[in-house]
Amino acid sequence: MPSPAVTPWWRNRRLMPWLVQGITGLVVLVVVAFLVGNLVRNLTNAGLLLSWSWLHNPAGFDLSETLLPYNAALPYWRALLAGLVNTLRVVAAGLVGATVLGTLIGVSAFSSNGLLRRLGRAYVELIRNIPLLLQLVFWYFVVFLALPGGEQAIQLPGLVLAKSGLYLGRPELVNGVWQGQLRLTVEFGALLTGLVIYTAAFIAEVVRGGVASVPAGQWEAARSLGLTPLQTLQRIVLPQALRVIVPGLNSQYISLAKNSSLAVACGYTDLYSVAETTLNQTGRAVEVVLILLGSYLVIDLLISAVMNGVNAWVQIKER
Amino acid sequence: MTSSAANSVMIEARGVEKWYANGYHALRGVNLSVRQGEVVVIMGPSGSGKSTFIRTFNALEDFQKGSIVVDGMPLSNDLRNIDAIRREVGMVFQQFNLFPHLTVLENLTLAPTLVRKRSKVEVEREALELLERVNIREQAHKYPGQLSGGQQQRVAIARSLCMEPRVMLFDEPTSALDPEMVQEVLEVMQELAREGMTMVVVTHEVRFARQVAHRIVLMADGLVVEEAPPEQFFNNPQHERSRQFLSQIA
Amino acid sequence: MTSTPQAPLARLRRELFATPLDGLITLGLVGFLLAVAAALLRWVFFQAEWAVIQANTTLFAVGRYPIEQQWRLWLLTTLLAAATGLSWGLLRGPSRRWPVNDQLAAGILIVLAVVGSWALKLAPAIQLRWCGIAALMLAVRWAAGRWGHTWPMGLRRLVPLIWPLLYLLGMVLISGGLGLMQVPPSEWGGLLLTLLEASFAILLCFPLGILLALGRRSDLPLLRWGSVVYIEFIRGAPLITLLFLGQNILGFLLPGGLAPDRVWRAAWVLTFFAAAYVAEAVRSGLAALPAGQLEAARSLGLPMHQALIHVVLPQALRIALPATVGQFITLLQDTTLLSLIGLLDLLGTARTVMANPEFLGKNAEVYLVLAVLFWCCCAALGLGSRALESRLNPLTTAKA
Numbered sequence: 001m002p003s004p005a006v007t008p009w010w011r012n013r014r015l016m017p018w019l020v021q022g023i024t025g026l027v028v029l030v031v032v033a034f035l036v037g038n039l040v041r042n043l044t045n046a047g048l049l050l051s052w053s054w055l056h057n058p059a060g061f062d063l064s065e066t067l068l069p070y071n072a073a074l075p076y077w078r079a080l081l082a083g084l085v086n087t088l089r090v091v092a093a094g095l096v097g098a099t100v101l102g103t104l105i106g107v108s109a110f111s112s113n114g115l116l117r118r119l120g121r122a123y124v125e126l127i128r129n130i131p132l133l134l135q136l137v138f139w140y141f142v143v144f145l146a147l148p149g150g151e152q153a154i155q156l157p158g159l160v161l162a163k164s165g166l167y168l169g170r171p172e173l174v175n176g177v178w179q180g181q182l183r184l185t186v187e188f189g190a191l192l193t194g195l196v197i198y199t200a201a202f203i204a205e206v207v208r209g210g211v212a213s214v215p216a217g218q219w220e221a222a223r224s225l226g227l228t229p230l231q232t233l234q235r236i237v238l239p240q241a242l243r244v245i246v247p248g249l250n251s252q253y254i255s256l257a258k259n260s261s262l263a264v265a266c267g268y269t270d271l272y273s274v275a276e277t278t279l280n281q282t283g284r285a286v287e288v289v290l291i292l293l294g295s296y297l298v299i300d301l302l303i304s305a306v307m308n309g310v311n312a313w314v315q316i317k318e319r
Numbered sequence: 320m321t322s323s324a325a326n327s328v329m330i331e332a333r334g335v336e337k338w339y340a341n342g343y344h345a346l347r348g349v350n351l352s353v354r355q356g357e358v359v360v361i362m363g364p365s366g367s368g369k370s371t372f373i374r375t376f377n378a379l380e381d382f383q384k385g386s387i388v389v390d391g392m393p394l395s396n397d398l399r400n401i402d403a404i405r406r407e408v409g410m411v412f413q414q415f416n417l418f419p420h421l422t423v424l425e426n427l428t429l430a431p432t433l434v435r436k437r438s439k440v441e442v443e444r445e446a447l448e449l450l451e452r453v454n455i456r457e458q459a460h461k462y463p464g465q466l467s468g469g470q471q472q473r474v475a476i477a478r479s480l481c482m483e484p485r486v487m488l489f490d491e492p493t494s495a496l497d498p499e500m501v502q503e504v505l506e507v508m509q510e511l512a513r514e515g516m517t518m519v520v521v522t523h524e525v526r527f528a529r530q531v532a533h534r535i536v537l538m539a540d541g542l543v544v545e546e547a548p549p550e551q552f553f554n555n556p557q558h559e560r561s562r563q564f565l566s567q568i569a
Numbered sequence: 570m571t572s573t574p575q576a577p578l579a580r581l582r583r584e585l586f587a588t589p590l591d592g593l594i595t596l597g598l599v600g601f602l603l604a605v606a607a608a609l610l611r612w613v614f615f616q617a618e619w620a621v622i623q624a625n626t627t628l629f630a631v632g633r634y635p636i637e638q639q640w641r642l643w644l645l646t647t648l649l650a651a652a653t654g655l656s657w658g659l660l661r662g663p664s665r666r667w668p669v670n671d672q673l674a675a676g677i678l679i680v681l682a683v684v685g686s687w688a689l690k691l692a693p694a695i696q697l698r699w700c701g702i703a704a705l706m707l708a709v710r711w712a713a714g715r716w717g718h719t720w721p722m723g724l725r726r727l728v729p730l731i732w733p734l735l736y737l738l739g740m741v742l743i744s745g746g747l748g749l750m751q752v753p754p755s756e757w758g759g760l761l762l763t764l765l766e767a768s769f770a771i772l773l774c775f776p777l778g779i780l781l782a783l784g785r786r787s788d789l790p791l792l793r794w795g796s797v798v799y800i801e802f803i804r805g806a807p808l809i810t811l812l813f814l815g816q817n818i819l820g821f822l823l824p825g826g827l828a829p830d831r832v833w834r835a836a837w838v839l840t841f842f843a844a845a846y847v848a849e850a851v852r853s854g855l856a857a858l859p860a861g862q863l864e865a866a867r868s869l870g871l872p873m874h875q876a877l878i879h880v881v882l883p884q885a886l887r888i889a890l891p892a893t894v895g896q897f898i899t900l901l902q903d904t905t906l907l908s909l910i911g912l913l914d915l916l917g918t919a920r921t922v923m924a925n926p927e928f929l930g931k932n933a934e935v936y937l938v939l940a941v942l943f944w945c946c947c948a949a950l951g952l953g954s955r956a957l958e959s960r961l962n963p964l965t966t967a968k969a
Contacts, residue, residue, distance in 0.1 A: 007395060007396050007397040008397075011397050011398040011399050012396050012397065012398070013396040013397070013398050013401065014396045015396075016398070017788070017789045020789060020792075021789050021790070021791040021792065024791060024792065024795075025791055028795070035822045035823075038821065038822055038823055038824050039818075039821045039822055041824075042820075042821040043821060112587050112588070112591060113584070113585060113587070113591045113594050113595060114584030114585055115584070115585055115594075115595050115598050115599070116594060116595075116598065119598060119602075125948070126944070128947075129898070129902075129943065129944045129947035129948050129951070130902075130940050130943055130944050130947075131902035131903070131905040131916075131943055132902070133905040133906060133908070133909070133916060134905055134916060134936060134939055134940055134943065135940075137916075137932075137936060138932075138933075138936045138940070141932040141936070142932050142933045142936060254804075254805075258806070258807035258808075259807070260807075261807035261809045261810060262809060262906070262909070264809075264909060265909060272807070272809060272810065272813075275813075276813070279813075279817065285817040285818050285821070286818060286821070289810065289813065289814045289817070289818060292810045292813070293805075293806050293810060293814075296805060296806055296807055296810065297805045297806070300805045301805075377868050379864055379867070379868060402870060402872065405867065405868060405869070405870040406870040408868070409868075409869075410865075410868040412861060412864070412865060414859070414861050416859075416861040416862060416864065416865035417865075418862065418865070418866075418880055418884075419884070420883050420884055420887070429869075429871075429879060429880075430869035430870055430871055433871060433875050433879070434869070434870040434871060434872075434875075478869070479869070482869060482870060
């Protein structure tokens with residue numbers, strides 16, 4: 001048997017992968033080194049080299065609303081923290097609202113009422129094809145900012161919608177101005193409404209897909225046992241559909257969390273809006289961007305961790 | 320059905336050993352010699368490594384120890400060797416693996432035009448002749464999805480033949496077919512053998528093996544257990560394992 | 570004895586009034602819908618002041634593009650209309666009567682061209698031009714449908730190449746060069762800027778996404794982990810922060826603080842952003858393809874790059890088509906975020922228009938028109954994608 005000739009390196013199957021990776025890695029390294037080098041040089045020239053001490057300087061700007069106590073004399077990091085809390089507030093409320101609304105609309109696709117089905121479909125098709133930012137500015141400028149004030153405010157049981165804000169509970173009209181304990185700004189209201197209505201359309205599709213994935217045989221078996229459609233949905237179909245729905249919900253929740261960054265269009269001081277102001281005042285682009293990216297990454301990871309837990313719980317139930 | 324000692328050796332496998340990533344020892348030192356014009360049928364229980372073994376011949380599977388030489392070209396790390404070997408070795412799969420987005424004719428002409436760089440007109444003419452040989456010429460402009468399983472497998476055979484290979488490998492070619500379509504494919508394979516093609520076939524079809532094979536190879540647990548001409552293997556198996564296997568499939 | 574007039578009534582009854590509860594729901598919904606429709610129509614025709622749109626059509630359409638150079642944009646629009654008609658016609662193929670969706674689209678086109686340009690109070694010459702362009706598109710669509718199938722296959726396969734070529738030509742027409750006067754990006758605005766940013770990002774994110782998807786599935790650890798890091802980093806970041814990054818940090822990354830124009834910075838950010846999502850869509854397409862396809866291609870002697878180009882990608886991309894086009898639609902919608910970083914896309918232009926004291930408070934009119942515009946574009950893309958899908962379906966992909 002002939003002894004194998006030495007394989008030249010450019011044709012060697014074992015060597016090829018390492019060669020390719022080596023070259024790619026080298027190119028990437030060179031490009032990154034070039035960019036970072038420029039970055040450091042330009043930052044030094046501008047006197048803006050990476051540092052975190054500026055976070056302790058007084059912010060000098062106010063926030064239109066904040067859950068934490070805050071005023072302009074407090075340091076930047078307090079402002080950013082307040083922004084983060086605002087983001088978490090609207091995201092938490094948005095997740096709940098979008099899930100409820102989205103589930104209702106998604107389930108309407110299986111209603112016996114033809115009109116209801118078509119309306120649900122129309123809702124999804126309408127909302128999905130209009131940009132979120134456009135919807136947000138619409139809710140803020142056309143609806144919420146146009147709310148009447150004082151006596152003409154919209155008064156619903158447990159909720160008063162007025163120009164000065166949204167009041168929950170039992171607010172009172174004092175000298176033409178509404179007073180109440182639980183008050184939300186119209187900015188919050190507009191952002192929340194826009195996010196909920198938009199994300200609900202996508203969650204509706206996730207729910208619909210999940211319910212549709214349950215075999216028809218399940219419905220038939222339940223019907224032959226005498227269960228009503230609603231009972232079937234609740235007890236038989238939804239638990240099984242959840243296995244498909246939960247991963248889809250995860251990505252929609254993350255999407256909502258990221259979309260909350262558009263709050264700046266509604267005048268709501270969320271993390272991004274505070275960060276933008278901070279950048280304008282300090283010029284610390286790199287640090288601010290790092291804080292932003294890091295924060296949203298953490299929020300995404302938290303949501304994913306919780307949803308993975310839910311996923312596991314939903315699976316165990318079936319065993 | 321006699322193999323000529325003067326014929327050159329098409330495939331020479333010595334001491335081939337393979338471990339999977341999870342540590343499973345799939346091939347434990349397999350030897351096989353296939354001469355030009357021979358039809359070798361490899362049989363064995365599932366998990367014996369027979370499919371894995373023939374897939375090492377055209378580098379679809381790696382092996383860690385031993386050596387394989389195909390048509391005088393050693394199967395090494397040299398990409399040029401591997402490409403050359405793949406051109407000379409045709410393979411027919413259990414799942415046909417036809418390209419569903421191309422017509423039957425395009426399935427046949429794709430490789431010769433791209434790899435052997437031949438003119439499209441010439442290749443098409445040859446392809447149509449091949450389709451004629453496997454009795455499927457009228458389907459030339461249909462898509463694989465429109466054909467039955469038996470027809471698809473015959474197209475797969477024609478597709479491999481279009482590259483003018485010197486060895487044909489068959490990996491359980493009829494196992495995925497409905498019973499009534501098995502015969503049409505076996506007939507094509509029989510015709511190929513009659514024309515002198517070197518074939519290595521992994522199959523459970525005993526009648527085909529008896530009629531067409533020059534040699535039966537029984538594999539079990541990653542090793543060759545017995546090698547013999549069909550009359551001897553089926554009527555007078557030497558090894559206990561062979562007897563056990565034959566009793567299971569009889 | 571069921572006569573035809575009875576049957577639709579019976580169906581209506583079954584769908585809407587099957588149970589008393591259903592009946593109640595139907596009545597409630599119908600009442601609600603009628604009230605909303607009445608209020609909306611009343612507002613549209615009697616209360617809304619549409620002057621804000623009519624007075625600013627050029628601004629909304631092309632921003633501050635110099636008037637004497639706008640003929641270049643008209644030329645581009647005409648070419649685009651012809652190319653759309655061509656692709657549309659070839660896609661549908663010959664048929665005596667157009668499919669229902671096509672008839673609907675044609676009807677909408679005519680209505681938009683005739684009624685739309687009249688409602689916008691455009692100059693008569695311009696109204697005529699729009700009618701002409703719409704007529705051209707429909708005529709080319711008809712001709713392509715009628716005679717397109719007689720063309721040789723090779724020619725038909727080349728037609729999709731028109732789009733990248735048209736894109737390059739469009740860039741020259743819009744920005745200048747080749748003897749045409751330069752028009753700097755700062756003067757591009759409105760619908761022109763929106764479509765430019767979207768088309769740039771769509772064209773470039775597609776090949777980049779395919780490369781990322783292939784890298785994600787590669788056996789080479791560096792390529793795989795590199796792709797994973799990129800994709801997960803992008804997917805974890807809101808687009809606005811990435812645009813923010815692009816606008817503020819890019820200047821620091823290049824020597825001497827040089828930076829390309831803000832318009833191009835944003836376009837590249839959109840491209841890199843969308844590429845990560847397209848990569849995920851293509852990846853599921855690749856994963857859905859049976860492994861046997863690549864094996865068969867390799868065993869025939871095809872080298873890896875040819876196996877990918879001729880066997881794997883054509884099938885994987887067909888599977889990934891709906892999700893990919895979905896990403897393109899999202900990309901079109903994401904261009905509105907450019908208004909938040911100070912660029913004058915459609916939404917940004919709208920806001921400057923509304924800042925004009927003369928048009929203060931006319932938010933509803935403007936946002937409604939923009940909403941309708943976006944909805945039509947996105948819905949059209951969605952319908953086009955479904956038409957493409959059904960056209961490619963006879964070539965069903967390999968079953969595992």
